[in-house]
Amino acid sequence: MRLALLVAALLPFTAQAAGSVTIIDCGHVFDAENARLTGPRSIVVRDGRIESVATSVPAQEGVERIDLRAHTCLPGLIDSHVHLGSQTSPQAYAEGFRLNPEDHAYRSVGYAEKTLLAGFTTVRDLGGERTQGLRNAIDQGLVRGPRILAAGKSIATTGGHADPRNGISRELAASLGYPGPEDGVVAGPIEARRAVRQRYKEGSDLIKITATGGVLSFARSGDNPQFMEDEIRAIVETARDYGYRVAAHAHGEEGIRRAVAAGVDSIEHGTYMSDRVIALMKEKGTWYVPTISAGVFVAERAAQPGYYPEIVRPKALAVGPQIQRTFGRAWQAGVKIAFGTDAGVFYHGDNAREFELMVEAGMPAAAAIQSATRNAAQLLDRWDELGSITAGKWADIVAVTGDPTADISLMRRVGFVMKAGVVYSRP
Known part of the structure; x- marks a missing residue:
């Protein structure tokens, strides 16, 4: 029955x-x-x-x-930066210790359907360790959701943004073992190449790296550079062998510069992008995925005591408001822009708020829509089909x-x- x-x-x-x-x-x-x-x-x-x-x-x-x-x-519509495996809440940090993979999997089914019904028929999921399974279930018609290009586990450096051992006790970290390339954590170019090959083994569609600190990670800095340029270059070169594009989470100016110089395809967030970096991105043809929605949301929630851990709140208050200003400068300068929101950092299904924030920052409405159609399809290397x-x-x-x-x-x-x-x- x-x-x-x-x-x-x-x-x-x-x-x-x-x-x-x-x-x-x-x-x-x-x-x-x-x-x-x-x-x-x-x-x-x-x-x-x-x-x-x-x-x-x-x-x-x-x-x-x-x-x-x-x-x-x-x-x-195409959202070039989502996280379908999770969604913001004051309990999110504690849930990482309580929930099992199947709990996250069932939740992601609802997030995927909300995204589809909001008009986003294709997404790039940047950093969900279990998103390949959701992608496959959607492709097989088992659940409703957008077409997914999944990065799998983000590649980080030891102690950096996306190191899964950050913020836990030494005893618990020791029991879990030292994270390495298989876990998406690297130190040096050789391990960096190995991490790319592991993502290929796991069935990822592209590579994501965390080139700088992150706003919501359990660490003090949200913008310090966390890869050396030779490590990023090793990732990019290896990714090319597998037909992968490389997306770089990056907030700080130096981390963005290193990632662009090493040849990544897109900069995600780009909060403290300088004029020097903007010129380099235009020279290299690097895409910018701004995620203004996430910046606005985390700044709003950081004003609520208890929503984020205290180590996170100062970063959210500083970085959040800056992203929209940076976007406006990048647009005026002629940087290539593809639509992306960081959904999961805010509520899935609210992706279209990004359009309004882009227009507020000076982009014409037609260009904002183009960023979520033609531009995003070109970034994803799917312009021939989408x-x-x-x-x-x-x-x-x-x-x-x-x-x-x-x-x-x-x-x-x-x-x-x-x-x-x-x-x-x-x-």
Whole structure:
């Protein structure tokens, strides 16, 4: 009986795509290549992919037709920085000692569905040790969620941000053993290469490093450099052998500079990015993923006594407000920007708040939407399949009522969600 109920629950989102044809009539379509609206268009979806986009399509017998003529249709949104395996709470630090992997796994299923229903059909999960399993379950149609590119365990240095032994007693640390490359903790270029190969062994889709201290880690500094440049270069070179891109968590100026100079593909957060670093990023073509939402959220919560440990609060209060200012400078300077939020540091499903914060900092609404479509797809090296409503690409389509290029707050109210030709939400 329980198996039958499970199968019945899965049918609505696993049995629709194969052999199906759907026509979607849109009042406007967002042209992600040129960051503008095209006017009325009809989209023909066949077997999960976009077959054609035209000004009009004749009625076809037996073919489902979805009326979104009062809506703007956009490519499925892409969040380039999430953590689906966790979510903020005052209990988060203690839960690390109490919860089991299956507890986190069950929670992540709900986080994934909230993300999808918010219009984010693809995400890059940066640092979840168990996210490969969630990715596989979504790909197999077992649970509802976005397409996931999973980094697996972040690569850190000994004692650095993402060292899993930070903040615990010596006795407990000794019982758990010294963390090494298999645990994502390295000291020197040789161990750095080994850690990349371990992530390949575990089935990761990309590599993430923690190039500087972190705001929420149980340590004093949130911005000190934590890798030597030769260690980062070893990671980047090894990653290239496996077709991996490298994302670098980095707050402090020197840590950002080392990561960019060593060839990483993206800087995440970039809080204290200097003019010198901005010039280097433009020279190297390095992407910037700002995560303003996380900065604003941690600053708000740090003002609440007891939400974060006392060692974390000063970092959150200092770093949080700075990220939005840095983003504005980077945008004005012409740095390549891809949308990313750090969801998990704040509540999953609230990802679209980032659009409003980007616009507040000076980015036009159309460019902000482009950052979550074309730009993010290019960063993920998936532009051939994602990021625009174009024939041949996956039918990842979302819609909002009205014109989001005129009112960016509409991005918080996605009413239609299709991923790979399957409808998950309707107006």
